[in-house]
Amino acid sequence: MNSPAPGFGLIAAAAGKDSHVDPLAGIPTVDEPLKTKDFKTDQEVRWCPGCGDYAVLAAVQSFLPELNIRRENIVFVSGIGCSSRFPYYMNTYGMHSIHGRAPAIATGLAISRPDLSVWVVTGDGDALSIGGNHLIHALRRNVNLKVLLFNNRIYGLTKGQYSPTSEQGKVTKSTPLGSLDVPFNPVSLALGAEASFVARTIDSDRKHLTGVLRAAAHHRGTALVEIYQNCNIFNDGAFELLKAPDTRDDAVIRLEHGEPIRFGAEGQHGVARMPDGTLRVVDVAEYGTKRLLVHDAHAPNPEVAFALSRLADPSSLNATAIGVYRDVHRATYDDLLHEQIAAAVDDQGIGDRPVLEDLIAGKDTWHVDT
């Protein structure tokens, strides 16, 4: 084995320089386009037949080639849970870590290696229960990470206890008389945690899912993508209202940047802002189209996005908005850190051996001859 150590000092410290122009700046690109099959591993996928995780895996594997970045520069880091087995099935670098800690581990990786595209795969229990602290701080810091939060509103791997996104009153093995606590709305939580990119999508809607993944990949900073994922074993049909052909049009609000917010099979419902500032679902025939809220994913202030996230019924999920709630540019933690490093090198010179020797010797030294 020979040893191409990355060299003492700086690795691609200036990667952030063109980030405004190219959100993938610093990540090496491919010479030959990759294909879906390049991202598949030889490992047998072990989710239950019919699990929503399969659809997400397929969508990710088929969309990654379009980023034109090198496979060896992509890393998937996950926590623990059914969904967290994801990295084993991706032919990239990957780490299946410990329960809840993937955002912390990925943060260290992303900060050290700006030449990598780092993805976090996590579940509703992993991200919002044991790992809640890491998630909110990753969002606040805006480290360059893409977080795929597989929300099945249940603990799958431990066989069906309620989770922090389960509706109140949920009857599970650990809550035979119904759960007592109110669920988190992951989008509201992320917006409150200063997230610069927040989106929601559904496992069964491949096109929508892919569109959201694409938007997340092109966001420099922490992107939180909540994916409603069916666990057909322990919480089957959790999102049926949003999926069934006869209910979905009235239950799902599809957000499109720059478009008035309308939904329903005929676009008969709309979202409007009331004089008191709150958002309300209105009947378009009655209310007209002119005063409907136009979705602005790039609004600097997250208030309207937050209000949109509150339209959904916390229990049934009726009137759930999907799509990109928020996508704003904010300097990332890693880019800012690399700027500090670059500035220190500019000001003081690079820390090479003589500088290290001076540092270790300090200012007050004395010499002993004999």
Place this chain on the structure above:
Amino acid sequence: MAKQVVQLDRVIIRFAGDSGDGMQLTGDRFTSETAMLGNDLATLPDFPAEIRAPAGTLPGVSAFQLHFADHDIMTPGDAPNVLVAMNPAALKANLPDLPRGSDLIVNTDEFTKRNLHRVGYDESPMEDGSLEAYRVHAIPLTSMTVGALKDVDVTRKEAERAKNMFALGLLCWLYHRPTEGTIAFLEQKFASKPTLLRANTIAFEAGWSFGETTEDFSVSYEIKPAPVRPGQYRNISGNLAMAHGLLAASWRSGLPLFLGSYPITPASDILHELSKHKRFGVRTFQAEDEIAGVGAALGAAFGGHLGVTTTSGPGLALKAETVGLAVSLELPLVICDIQRGGPSTGLPTKTEQSDLLQALYGRNGEAPVPVVAPRSPSDCFNAAVEAVRIAVTYRTPVIVLSDGYLANGSEPWRIPDLDELPTIDPEFATEPNHTSADGKEEFWPYLRDPETLARAWAAPGTAGLEHRIGGLEKQDGSGNVSYDPANHDLMVRTRQAKVDRIAASIPPLEVDDPGDDADILVLGWGSTYGPIGAAVRRCRDAGLHVAQAHFRHLNPLPDNTEHVLKRYRTVLLPEMNLGQLAMLLRGRFLVDVISYTQVRGMPFKAAELASVIQEAASDE
């Protein structure tokens, strides 16, 4: 009139005052001047956990002890020869340690009725004859400082605050310390506040002149430099040495340093120090908690960097699960635990060695982790380098066990030549290392070096070596998930064997037994080296034949450990815990190790240990 100059071979000074009196700074400055003179020295800062405990109270007393000599010394000293007491609380808290006949310098301005009452003195000890056994120097330090500053445009409060510089000036005169360093220090510290610079400089010089002119001090003292190995020297504290050791090891290995940490006493200074060194490409990350700190460091290690986390006992507890993951992932990771008194929050600013078993065994599953312990403040540099060497060479997390005494204490240090550092070679994998049955070249992350058992380490960005690792048990070689019972048994034993193999790369346990005829062996590990060494010296001076051996590596233990233990009739092991290493050695080697323990938050006193050794030796 020139005063008499008396030669001394060693002195122990203790500065004691209120937390707000600047005693740590005063001690630090005196230490710097002493180091520059070439005396050997050792220091012991002792301060309260509260930032500003109520002024004038016993819990608010902050002290700094310094031992310096014309020969090599091993501890900050048991009892001071000189106590500087800035107020009644400082006097009351420290007088019990002061041997009769010692010098006592007292700031009489603070001995007001109110202050005396506050600490339970009904009458002033300055007047009731209770200090007759000491050479008392009653000096109105505060008012003399204020008087010296009457022409300087500072508030009364600012003037009073300069009294520590007056005291420092006086002590510098008394012990012939140079003054240039302190003047230069003040110039830097108050560069943007010229009036305060003037005030502090004048106070310092006034203290010096006072010593020169007052009748109170008829003699001054000289302590000659200590003979030491030739070389360039500096004074260094344990935490600073640790930070520099990590930097040096980063340079040596070519791996950029990543520190993920959450602030905790007494470890935070390492984070503070390394955060200053961006020009070396050091990335410091103040995480949301200890778990994130070690997690981020592990993430950086996965990325091919040198991942380090620094903490104290409570933080090590939180990091346990992640350290276990690192054991399973077989990635280099360095965890520095600067131990303090426990359990729980315990004694944050006091020292203890009670995390040994936590470091060795505090994880789920069979999760062996190498453990390295520095023996003195400057030795933290070597321990850090050694930890990095083991971590990188063997692809394993390594725990460094320092403690509050080493972290804050300081001593002169011969600055090492970077060429003396051991080789640290990450040997990253760059190409496939296995051919599959169908002839495909592939990368197996769990193929091992036959000698070290270190696995192949490929960093992301290396084309063709894409692989997945995780906390689930892995198939030997391929690293694929495996639930096979025989494979798990093999992997558990292999991870243990890998740690055991480290012993081949460490020196044997060295025994200091001058006549090769000692009846008793005194063992130790970590920061007890100084006190044990000083105690052994005393015993030898008294004619006892005593051997001493000190562990740097707690896991694996040096190969000759059993042999050494079985060579002596009596084996004594002092520890600042309830006998953790003693239990381990007894269990492992069936040797009747006598455990002597103290958990007082302070290092052992040499005199006490000497009598314990004498007693153990005579029990035979």
